[in-house]
Structures are given as structure tokens and as C-alpha cells.
Amino acid sequence: MGGICSRKREQQVMEDDLHRGVLGRYCRSTSTKWPGAKSFRSKPNNFPGGGTCPSLMELCIHKIGEDFRKYDSFSMLPPDLSQQIFNELVDAQCLTEAYIEAFRDCALRDVLLGEYPGVNDGWIDVISSQRSSLLSVDLSGSTVTDKGLRLLKDSSNLQSLTLDYCDQFSEHGLKYVSGLLNLTFLSIRKxxxxxxxxxxxxxxLVNLEKLDLERCSEIHGGFVHLKGFFLIFCSIF
Structure with a gap:
């Protein structure tokens, strides 16, 4: 577990990109559906003939993705495999509040649900069950409230938290964020x-390296609380 928690974020991103392309990095859109969403059954089959034979791992993940509704839990799988299945289901926009329950206690590292439809406090309960394994969370555009942020307070190794376009929590919810002492990146834009x-x-947040508060209209003189933070890059425009 210590090896997972101490991984450099740059190394993690490179490895994730190799496994699954650049999934999880989505921009805000006026549409409520992800334009990149796809069905598992529509995934082209390059074998036999004329293409590259998929690996056994790829075939397993694809098959589980097709039949994911049959499984109550993926917690018995190795965390890396559960992570890839989770990423694929998010990419295909197959997850709902009911189906994400299968990922409870799966030791996921990254839960990137920016602009994903329907994300609310009910999802956060499962996300928080990853506990110290959790390194990165993106809840942009969700309806997370103070209750949801409270559930994240025990994710002691969380390094990156994105809450862009979220306006259902209050300053009381931010008090729970204050306990995430390993955060190096925090974004709460607009x-x-x-x-x-x-x-x-x-x-x-003594380890914070970047704080993005772009277009947060109510912060006014709040930067007085960050006096002495020399390594923080704050974006407010």
C-alpha cells in the first residue's frame, strides 16, 4: 500500500494514459451528455484478420464491461484491474448511482467524474470507501454538498481534488477539505x-502547490488566510 500512496502524480498520469488514452480529462460543456461516450458492444473487433490482436487483459476488461450489471462487487479483483474497469465504464457512460456500488472498497486511485451526469452525495459514499488508496478525485459539475465533502475527510492520501462549477456546498463543507493535508492541487473554479x-x-493545506479559484466571485479578501504560502499559484481571473 505504501508503494501506491507514494507514487508521483506524473508517473501515474503517464501510466494511466498508456492504459486508457486520456480518459477522465473533460472540459465543461453545455451538453449534459459526454460527446465521447460509447457502448462496449460497439467497440470494434480487430481480430481475426487485418489488425492487432487484443491482449487477454483487454478482452477480460471488455467482457466484464459488457456484463458489469451481473456483478455485485469488484472488490476481490486486484486494484489495478478494478481501476481499468472503472475507467472504461465511466468512458462508456454506463455508471449510475446503483452500479457504482460494485466499486465499494476496491482501492481505486483515481475517480475522475468531471461533468459526469447525476453525480451526488450518494456517489461520494462509495468514492470515500477507497480510503487511503485514493489519490485524485474530480467532481466538477456535480451536486456534492457539505455532507459529501464530509465523507471525503478520511481520504488521507488524496493529492488532487477538483470541484469546478460546484455550488451546493458551503464554507462549512470546506472545513472538511482542510483536513486533507496531502493535497497538492485544489481547484474550485466558477x-x-x-x-x-x-x-x-x-x-x-501545507503541501498545496496550486490553488485555482478562477471566477469565484465571492472570495474578496480571503487571500489573507494564505499569508506565508510561497509555493502556491493562485488563479482568480
């Missing part, structure tokens, strides 16, 4: 819920 008092929570 949110009217970040107030000067709420920014007080960021003062305890």
Missing part, C-alpha cells in the same frame, strides 16, 4: 460558494 471565511480552511 463557484459562488467560496467566501473569505471559507478560504480559512485552505490555510492548513
Amino acid at each position: 463557484s459562488s460558494t467560496v467566501t473569505p471565511d471559507g478560504m480559512r480552511a485552505f490555510s492548513s
